[in-house]
Amino acid sequence: MKNRVLKLNDAEIRQNADYVLYWAQMNRRAKSNHALEYAIELGNELGLPVLCYEGLTCTYENANDRLHTFVIEGVPDTQELLEKRGVGYAFYLRRKRSDANDVFYKLVDRSAAVVTDDYPTFIAAAHNSSVPGKVGVATFAVDSSCIVPMRCFEKREYAAYTIRPKIAKLLPEYLEAAPQRKLKHRWRAEKPAFHVEVTAGNIPELVASCEIDHSVKPSAAYRGGSAAAERRLSHFLDCSLARYAKARNEPSQHATSNLSPYLHFGHISSLQVALAVKDYAAEHKLVADEFLEELIVRRELAFNYARLASDIKGFGDLPDWARKTMQAHAGDKRDPLFTAKEMEEAKTYDPLWNATQKELLLRGKIHGYYRMYWGKKIIEWSRTYQDALDLMIGLHDRYALDGRDPNTYTNILWCFGLHDRPWFDRPIFGLMRYMAFDGMKRKTNINAYIQEIAWLEQTGNDPERL
Ligand SMILES: Cc1cc2nc3c(=O)[nH]c(=O)nc-3n(C[C@H](O)[C@H](O)[C@H](O)COP(=O)(O)OP(=O)(O)OC[C@H]3O[C@@H](n4cnc5c(N)ncnc54)[C@H](O)[C@@H]3O)c2cc1C
Structure with missing residues (x-):
């Protein structure tokens, strides 16, 4: 548990209590969960x-x-x-808003201590x-989101190249399975009266x-829960890991893991994924470095930024060159301009971009390679940089199953230069990296992707669904 546990208040452990409360806010799972193990x-x-409490409001x-x-689908597995x-x-x-809002506090009143997830x-x-x-009782936050705990990095890292060697140095110490403690005292009391029993059949009801908001329908592709996450992981190992290095930037090849929604809601841990990938790669003589770079270095760079940034939803922490170039190009003419609603x-006029947006609307995530293009075009077509940022965050908040994550804000800000370097000066983007339709057309099979999304839209049948 080194560097994972943080005490959040000065309160003491309560004497004469009934249990230790684990409040699963983000890491909604029973396996590979340091916070749960700390509570045990x-x-x-x-x-x-130990009583694990999970709420959804x-x-x-x-x-x-x-x-x-997605969240409710995870409940039966965890339970x-x-x-x-x-x-x-x-x-x-x-x-309903009129339903009780003090359930957690009532549970705290009978607990010796509260343990929860450290999440930025x-x-x-x-x-x-x-x-x-x-709460008046000792409360601890435990980092079970990152492999190398967030607290190992005291300052905000400038880019992947600055955090990569630090992670490489610490990884041997932290890349080991979470402990699995044996409980000395099993839970024998009745369930609290407020508990809602979830079955596969009653979720829609x-x-x-x-x-x-009932207008945003469940994802066409992704079902929630630890069992679904483990199915995705097995599918990735058997069908895609060997192709990942070459095909990850070709969306029509379906070579990525699609684990981001499960990582976001904690239905699986990045530690479990990394260990499984490492073992599989060793057994099958594969190189998994490209995947582990994304899962560990890029993802943990995002957590580092989210934890230490002063302005996670704004431009305040961007590098100087990015802020200056935006000032210099704020008045550039945008043509065409599209409204947020359009x-x-x-x-828009761009069939590839429209397909990426439809992927977000239907599946709740966009393939990683086209997601960069999606963000860059929003900058090009918005009246101001601020409008573009607000729209990207707003669309993620509403539609993305992996949204509201450290990865969300960090990667959206990457479109504005965060963790990137200056490129060549050009209208609207200034020194920020630009991405063009022609580049996407040259490097990827855009027609296959556009057809896949059109088919998904027309039939509701999703090849990404397992
Ligand atoms: C504008 C924009 C918005 C984004 N919004 C999100 C978001 O809301 N949530 C999110 O999880 N990711 C986001 N990303 C990063 C990346 O696109 C997704 O993590 C990735 O596409 C998820 O698909 P996957 O699980 O199949 O990835 P894989 O390629 O299978 O990668 C495995 C895991 O590594 C991590 N990872 C992969 N790429 C990145 C990256 N560039 N930076 C950090 N971690 C990465 C993710 O946790 C991912 O699940 C965004 C990228 C951009 C350009």
Whole structure:
């Protein structure tokens, strides 16, 4: 647990309590979860069982059928695995604004300590700074999102090349399976009355009963949960890892893992993925360096930025050259200009860009290579850089299953020069890297991708669905 555990308040462990509470905010899983294991360690020391609490509220911005369905689909897997281990589990679905909003605090009143996920964005980041001061009981945040804990890096890294050697040095120490503790005290009490039982059959009904935006439909491709995540991982190992280095930038080849939604909601850990990839590569004599570069170096660079940036949704932390070039080119004429609505509805003149936007609308993520093009074109077609940034974040918040993640903000800001270098001066972009339709056409099979997305739109049949 070295460098993973942070105490969030000065409160003491409560005596005469009933359990240790693990509040699963982001890492909604039973396996490879350092926070859960830390809660079990505390429970064993204190002679108490552990209760895992998972909540889902209708009140966060853009709560919709897609995000709710994915999260709720994860509940049965987590519940089953935890209960097998002897950990108590309770899931609260706050369907209406008028429903109780104090369920967590009531659980805290009977707990010796609270353990939760250390996470630098989204609701968890806000909770972790506001809740510990109110609960009056020792509260710990545990980093189980990164392989090398975020706290190993004291300052904001400039780019991948600055964090890469540091990660390489620390990796031997941290790239090892999370401990799996044996519980000394199994959970034997009744479930709290608020618990909502989720089955494969009742998910649509539960989602329909929530006061959320029902216009954003569940993803055509991705079903939530740890079992689905492990199926994706196995599929990736067997069908794509060997092709990844060469084909990852050819979207029609389907050579990437599609694990980002599962990593975002914590249905699988990057540690579990990295270890599985390493083992498979060793067994099959493959080189997995390109994939591990994305999963570890790029992803953990994003967590580093999200944790230490002062302006995660703004331009304030961009390198000087990027801010200066934006100032110099702010007045450049944009032609054509599209409104946010036209772009949201995929109604530009560019068939490739429209297909990428439709992929976001239908699947809830965009292939990584075209996602860069998607972002760059939004800069080109928006009235101001700020409008472009707001639109990219807004579309992710509403539609992306992997949105609101450290990767979301960092990669959107990459389109504006973050972690990149200056290129050649040109209109609108200044020194920021530019991406052109002709380049995409030359380097990738854009027709195959456009046809695939058109087929998906017409039939609802998704080749990405497992
Ligand atoms: C404008 C823009 C917005 C983006 N928004 C998001 C987002 O909301 N959420 C998100 O997870 N990623 C985002 N990315 C990064 C990247 O596109 C996705 O992580 C990747 O496409 C996810 O697909 P995959 O799981 O098949 O990736 P794989 O290629 O299979 O990679 C495995 C994992 O490595 C990590 N990874 C891959 N590429 C990157 C990268 N460039 N930076 C950091 N980590 C990476 C992800 O966790 C990914 O799941 C964005 C990129 C751009 C250019």
